[in-house]
Amino acid sequence: MTTHPPQVPPRDPAARDAHPSGPPVLDVRHLGVRYDDVRALDDVTVSLRAGSICGLIGVNGSGKSTLFKALMGLVVPQEGRVELFGDTTASARRAGLVAYMPQAEEVDWTFPVSVSDVVAMGVYGRLGAARRLRPADRAAVADSLDRVGLADLARRQIGQLSGGQRKRVFIARSIAQDARLLLLDEPFAGVDRSSERTMTALLTALRDEGRSVLVSTHDLAGVPAFCDEAVLLHRRVLAQGDPAAVLTQGNLARAFGAAPPDAVPAVPTAARIGDS
Numbered sequence: 001m002t003t004h005p006p007q008v009p010p011r012d013p014a015a016r017d018a019h020p021s022g023p024p025v026l027d028v029r030h031l032g033v034r035y036d037d038v039r040a041l042d043d044v045t046v047s048l049r050a051g052s053i054c055g056l057i058g059v060n061g062s063g064k065s066t067l068f069k070a071l072m073g074l075v076v077p078q079e080g081r082v083e084l085f086g087d088t089t090a091s092a093r094r095a096g097l098v099a100y101m102p103q104a105e106e107v108d109w110t111f112p113v114s115v116s117d118v119v120a121m122g123v124y125g126r127l128g129a130a131r132r133l134r135p136a137d138r139a140a141v142a143d144s145l146d147r148v149g150l151a152d153l154a155r156r157q158i159g160q161l162s163g164g165q166r167k168r169v170f171i172a173r174s175i176a177q178d179a180r181l182l183l184l185d186e187p188f189a190g191v192d193r194s195s196e197r198t199m200t201a202l203l204t205a206l207r208d209e210g211r212s213v214l215v216s217t218h219d220l221a222g223v224p225a226f227c228d229e230a231v232l233l234h235r236r237v238l239a240q241g242d243p244a245a246v247l248t249q250g251n252l253a254r255a256f257g258a259a260p261p262d263a264v265p266a267v268p269t270a271a272r273i274g275d276s
């Protein structure tokens with residue numbers, strides 16, 4: 001049983017206006033990443049301003065996960081540079097400014113930690129040498145779990161949660177951390193429509209607080225309503241900007257080989273794109 005599932009908030013332009021565009025929170029210039037002879041990213045230039053949600057779209061193998069890993073310093077690019085909040089990734093991570101949710105299969109869910117332990121990892125960075133949770137830290141953990149509707153599951157082992165609940169635990173951890181930039185690699189993969197709606201509502205609320213989100217997704221039809229910006233990736237950036245301008249038939253045809261007829265934004269039903 002979960003508690004207090006967040007409601008889908010209406011889009012609030014006033015809240016967006018409270019966070020005018022300033023310096024980018026994420027600034028990637030001419031990034032190139034190779035794995036031996038596989039060129040995963042080539043001359044990728046992307047930026048994201050504060051208080052916006054950017055959808056990262058591309059077929060399997062187009063380089064989305066590699067981009068997240070390069071942003072987190074988990075792969076070393078051969079070309080170009082990454083700046084987060086005008087500084088290096090290492091500095092942004094040390095300052096707790098950035099949180100990363102890898103794809104589910106990259107996480108060891110059998111690790112013997114509770115839901116609450118995982119969320120508490122978000123506050124460890126700001127603890128002193130003793131690394132002991134203070135009352136305020138425990139309150140931050142509890143509040144974060146409550147916010148994602150998982151307070152009742154705090155003591156459960158992380159592997160005993162459903163796929164959608166696990167994703168919400170990661171979001172709770174980033175809330176406890178007070179991260180300003182969330183990097184989410186396919187958070188909607190394998191979750192049902194209701195859980196997806198719960199998560200998009202949460203992320204929209206976090207965006208309205210001025211946080212920024214880069215999120216990879218195969219749910220093209222959901223992008224225009226959910227995202228402020230979109231990036232279409234196919235090893236290179238094929239298009240970026242306003243979702244309606246990015247998700248054109250022509251751009252989708254370039255990204256997916258042929259534009260999937262049910263994947264264009266005008267179609268109300270959600271469409272998921274598999275391997276090309």
Ligand SMILES: Nc1ncnc2c1ncn2[C@@H]1O[C@H](COP(=O)(O)OP(=O)(O)OP(=O)(O)O)[C@@H](O)[C@H]1O
Nearest residue numbers: 035038039040058059060061062063064065066067
């Ligand atoms: N560790 C690795 N070693 C060698 N090649 C890799 C490695 N990781 C990824 N690749 C290759 O790099 C390219 C980009 O992979 P990446 O995982 O970034 O794509 P993706 O867009 O995230 O795919 P998906 O949607 O399937 O998650 C692919 O050709 C992939 O096979």
